[in-house]
Amino acid sequence: ELKVEQNPLFLSMQEGKNYTIYCNYSTTSDRLYWYRQDPGKSLESLFVLLSNGAVKQEGRLMASLDTKARLSTLHITAAVHDLSATYFCAVVLTSGSRLTFGEGTQLTVNP
Amino acid sequence: DAGVIQSPRHEVTEMGQEVTLRCKPISGHDYLFWYRQTMMRGLELLIYFNNNVPIDDSGMPEDRFSAKMPNASFSTLKIQPSEPRDSAVYFCASRDGPGTEAFFGQGTRLTVV
Numbered sequence: 001e002l003k004v005e006q007n008p009l010f011l012s013m014q015e016g017k018n019y020t021i022y023c024n025y026s027t028t029s030d031r032l033y034w035y036r037q038d039p040g041k042s043l044e045s046l047f048v049l050l051s052n053g054a055v056k057q058e059g060r061l062m063a064s065l066d067t068k069a070r071l072s073t074l075h076i077t078a079a080v081h082d083l084s085a086t087y088f089c090a091v092v093l094t095s096g097s098r099l100t101f102g103e104g105t106q107l108t109v110n111p
Numbered sequence: 112d113a114g115v116i117q118s119p120r121h122e123v124t125e126m127g128q129e130v131t132l133r134c135k136p137i138s139g140h141d142y143l144f145w146y147r148q149t150m151m152r153g154l155e156l157l158i159y160f161n162n163n164v165p166i167d168d169s170g171m172p173e174d175r176f177s178a179k180m181p182n183a184s185f186s187t188l189k190i191q192p193s194e195p196r197d198s199a200v201y202f203c204a205s206r207d208g209p210g211t212e213a214f215f216g217q218g219t220r221l222t223v224v
Contacts, residue, residue, distance in 0.1 A: 033212050042202065045212040088154065090213075097142060097209050098167055101154040 002027045004091050006102035014110055016078050021105045023072040023089035031092040032072045033099070034063050036085045043088065047074075079109045115216035117203050123222045129191040132219045134203030135184055144204040144213060145178055145188050154202075160186065193223045 003026040013019050023032070031050055035043040047056040049065035049072060056063050060083065062075045072089055086104045116135040124130050136143045144159040158168040163180045171178070175194070180186040190197055200220050204213040 031210060035215075042217050043204075043215040045214065048210075048212045050210055092209070097161065098156060098159065099144065099204075099213055100156065101146075103153050 002029075002091060002093055002098075002100045004089060004100050004102040006087075006089060006105050008105060009103055010106050010108075012108045012110060013076075013079050015080055018078065019076050021074040021076070021087055021107075023074070023091075023102055025070050025072075025091045025100075027070075028067075028094050029070070029091045030067050030094055032065050033090045033092075034072075034074055035088045035090065035101075037088065037104070038085050046087075076107075081109050081111060083107060084109045115203055115205050115214055117201075117216035117219050119219060120217060121220045121222075123224065124193055126194055126223055127192045128223075129189065130193045130197075130221060130223075132188040132201050132203075132221070134186045134188070134216060136186070136203070136205030137207075137214055138184065140205035140207045140214075141183075142206045142208075142213070143180060143186050144206075145186070146202040146204065146215075147199045148202060148218075149199045157188070190221075193221075195223045198222050 005024045007022045034046040037043045047063040052067040054065045060077045065072045086106045088101050088104045090099045090101045118133045141162050145157040147155045157170045158178045160180045178188045200218045202215050202218045204215045206213040
């Protein structure tokens with residue numbers, strides 16, 4: 001059974017600081033997705049990572065994938081309050097289509 | 112495209128009643144997923160369809176839950192009879208092919224009292 005674990009689950013940080021959220025998964029996969037969810041809202045797709053070594057950047061967020069280590073990271077640069085949300089990673093097995101989500105990381109950026 | 116459309120947005124029902132949640136996927140998408148989100152269990156995949164055919168329903172909690180996709184533009188998730196522990200936000204998502212991201216609807220917040 002595929003397990004997806006995020007670390008940390010809760011993150012409180014100051015504006016202007018950098019931090020990294022980690023996503024580990026237990027079984028071979030070469031497709032990983034990052035989503036953002038604001039309170040009471042739906043999930044918004046941020047990044048699609050489809051191969052080992054893939055790196056995507058959008059604004060202050062950068063995501064990367066290391067399929068050999070079964071690890072993805074979401075790096076936040078110079079955080080701003082608008083980035084406060086819950087961030088989910090989701091993994092699809094190489095052999096399947098089922099999208100399995102991590103527990104989510106609740107990020108709070110304080111002024 | 113208007114995105115994935117779910118209805119209703121909110122549903123409050125009494126225990127024992129039948130509840131039907133509806134989803135219209137993005138046109139042309141051949142995968143449709145139903146997820147349930149709760150504080151305790153996070154995002155759980157209930158069932159997914161490919162080309163209207165149920166592929167994996169191992170996440171459906173029990174026989175009280177059923178899902179159908181009669182055509183490419185419509186799916187339902189039915190709970191009968193409903194119980195308070197079914198209270199959650201139910202999301203529908205669709206995607207175009209196995210390598211693309213899934214797009215989520217706004218969700219249905221279900222409260223069973």
